[in-house]
Amino acid sequence: MLIVEPAIASDAATILGLRHAAEDWLFARGIDQWTPREVPLTTVAAQIEAGEFHVARRDPRGPIAAALRLIGSDPIIWPEHDEPACYVHGLVIDRSEAGTGLGTLLLDWASEQTRRAGRSLLRLDCAETNGELRSYYLNQGFRHVGRREFADGSAWFSVALFEKSTDR
Known part of the structure; x- marks a missing residue:
């Protein structure tokens, strides 16, 4: 069973803790994806307040097993795309859930939410x-479907762009 619901303010520290654990895991393996501690708690709290973050639990009263942001536009990463889409960011899974298929379930959930919103594409990016x-x-x-280069002196690296149709 998987329950996905909007995050609430009190979830911010847990979401950030999951991200920190993922950042440390990636960094220890030399994988470029997230820079350790680049996202402050205030940013996560603001994203929750904006209704962007969702959390997943294996049982209604259980701990948060994963989180993700699902947003309706992403002009920083996808500046020249105006097709109706939703965008996944910050997908993070508790390390104890690695390899359980939870990531697949969350991406399926995001695809369904995107379809229900009347948008035909689910998009995401990675290093x-x-x-x-x-x-x-x-x-x-x-x-x-492409790449986005950040050569303007920003701390960001080039990202690969991916999309998936939500049509059945």
Whole structure:
């Protein structure tokens, strides 16, 4: 069983803790994806307040097992795309849930939410150098549709862009 619901203010520290654990895991393996501690608690709290974050639990009273942001536009990463889409960001899973299929369930949930919102595409991105995550998204039915280069001196790296139709 999986319960996905909007995050509430008191979930912010837990979501950030999941992200920190993921950042540390990635960093220890030399995988470029998230820079450790780049996102402050105030940012997570603001994203929750904006209704962007959702949390997943295996049981209604259980701990948060995963979280993700589902947003209706992403002009920073997808500036030249105006097709009706939703965008996944910050998908993070408790390390104890790795390999359980929880990521697939959350991406399926996001796809269904996108379809219900009348949008035909679910989009996401990852570090261009993160080959394992790129393969994972391809195996989840996403298509690689391009890249976004951040050569303007920002701390961001190039990202690979993926999308998946929500049509059945």
